Amino acid sequence: MKPLHCLLASMLTLLLLSCGGGADVAGNGGGGVGTGGTGIIAGTVTGLGSVVVEDTRFDESQAVLESRPGLVDSTALALADLHIGQYAYLELDAAGTPARVRIASQLVGAAAAVNASAGRFSVWGQPVAINADPERGPVTVFAGFASLSDMQAGDPVQVYGVLQAGNGSPELLRATRVEKLAAVGALPARVTGTLQQGSGGTLLLAGRPLDTAGATGVPALEAGTAVIAVVPWTAQLPARWQASAVALLAPAAATASLRVSGAVHLRSDGRAVVQGVEVDLSALAQGERDAVREGSYLTVQARSRGNDSRRAEAARIEPLPQGGRRAQLRGSITAVDGTGSFVVRGQAVDASAAEFVGGNAASLAVGTFVEVQGRQRASGVAASRVTIPGEPPERAVLELSGTLQSVDAASRTARLLVRDGRVFDLLLPAKPPLPAVGATLRVEGYWDGSRLQVREFRPDHSGGDDGDR
Structure with missing residues (x-):
């Protein structure tokens, strides 16, 4: 882990202690956030590759990704099922890394x-x-x-x-x-x-x-x-x-810190309600309390009170930054229309007014890995900056299509030849049966700097270009 990541993880660990709680939309019963869990982040997904919640990027590579359509049984999600605008509940471990990412619609x-x-x-x-x-x-x-x-x-x-x-x-x-x-x-x-x-x-x-x-x-x-x-x-x-x-609706965090984002409702007793959590603001400085406005969208850092996940004491209030949250995307281009518009991680990107770093608009092509920052619109992202790095960053989410050149059953490693002639080393997941040499696959996983740690793979019948997502 890089020094900055270590510092951020340590700071988050100080904020997020052991959790417990009752039944909730985050899917926890009496056991709280799960074995070894330290806290919950609840907020809107504002970026992908890895998942970004309220402007903060999280490494979900080791997390269980799921939803609960019936509120009871979990349904596993693929990386492609994560989208900007979804509401997410992240259960964090002692290092501040998600052990579980649950997507919940309302x-x-x-x-x-x-x-x-x-x-x-x-x-x-x-x-x-x-x-x-x-x-x-x-x-x-x-x-x-x-x-x-x-x-x-x-x-x-x-x-x-x-x-x-x-x-x-x-x-x-x-x-x-x-x-x-x-x-x-x-x-x-x-x-x-x-x-x-x-x-x-x-x-x-x-x-x-x-x-x-x-x-x-x-x-x-x-x-x-x-x-x-x-x-x-x-x-x-x-x-x-x-x-x-x-x-x-409230996330479960009965004895621990939580970060919950949403629209604030101010009650007559001076307390606030954010996404189902009743928040006591009395511990905040007067200036912070006065800055909370009815209907404003904000993030609350709080500690739940007693054994009730619906009630918490605020430690800090974070309003939206000026101009709102940024949209953030990391992945490869999967489609280009030739006019500065392209698609990354399933999101349409308009880069006609963007600043380019490491390339220019002529560099935009299917398979090119890009990092995008911009503003979210109803149908996509208006990019303010597009960076084209020489290599995908560590833990980037990649999606590749190609033909298997070799498979080692003992180590569950394989080598994939993609359509533009590049060769990628793969580490296949433990449970699915191994694919055969010569199979045409679409694989998705996390780049560790030397090989792709595959999260899921499936036959590829598209016949189209490969892309890193």
């Missing part, structure tokens, strides 16, 4: 009440707001739609975002990413919101009674608790939610 269902001019729509009656201003928080990224104008009522969607409560006004989800799903029912439907007290002791979620009789492992619920519930897909809004699973 709404899954049919779009309704689409109003492109107002930048609003709804899912299961929960209002969703689109953001195009980076100084107000992450810009909403669209996948399957070019913009909200392309969305039609009834389109099945998955929405990532941060919950914004309101003083007397309905709460809403500020979308960071909106994806069009292949079909209704492609994922279990889910709704997110803050529970309100209803009549007869019922709890209301997005204005409707929440029935948890058919759900297992339900955490303690009360009015004011922000939750995600898995509910049946229905053609119309139901009279009540028949939930099959319920989880807390």
Whole structure:
């Protein structure tokens, strides 16, 4: 590990101590963050290659990558399943390195009440707001739609975002990413919101009674608790939610520090709520408390209080930097349109106004490894700087296509000839059966400076160019 990385890891270790907690959307039961875990980062993905959360890059090469579509069982994710705009929960080990990266959306269902001019729509009656201003928080990224104008009522969607409560006004989800799903029912439907007290002791979620009789492992619920519930897909809004699973929106960190990012809601008692976490601001200096504004997007460094992952004491508040978060990409170009626009890690990049380092616009070609910094837009990244290094940096995520020249079963190493004539040494993962010599593969993994530590591989039937992602 380089000296700067060691210093950063040591500083983070001092901030993040041992964790525990109740059931939550980060997927932890009573055991907290897991064996040896030291803390949780909860925030929006702002870059890739490796994963970047709220401007901080993390080495996820040894982490379990997963989601929980039904809030119960985990589904393994590939590196290609990570996208800018997703909301992520990272469980950190003692070195400040992710042991687990869990991606969690907040709404899954049919779009309704689409109003492109107002930048609003709804899912299961929960209002969703689109953001195009980076100084107000992450810009909403669209996948399957070019913009909200392309969305039609009834389109099945998955929405990532941060919950914004309101003083007397309905709460809403500020979308960071909106994806069009292949079909209704492609994922279990889910709704997110803050529970309100209803009549007869019922709890209301997005204005409707929440029935948890058919759900297992339900955490303690009360009015004011922000939750995600898995509910049946229905053609119309139901009279009540028949939930099959319920989880807390707040990350689990019952006895430890956590960093959580989201839209702040200021309560009348002087406390704040950020992404389901009630934050006591009393330990902050008066100037810091006064700087917290209703609806602002910020990051809170806090220590959870007692054994309740929903309540924490703030140690530091980090507002958005001037101009908002940067978008960061590292990987190779997989497509070029010839006009300064290209694709990296599945993200469209407009480099027409970018500063180039180590090359120029003529250097842009499929397979060229680049590092991009810029601003996020709805359909891609507007690059301010494009760096073309001579070699991929250590721990860069590479995706290669080619033909296997050799395989060593004992060491699980192999050699891959890619289409432009380059040869790469591979270290294959332990579990899948070894591919045969002569097989045409697409492999994805982490570059260690001399070989690719492959995370996953599959037959390549594309017949296209290879690329490092």
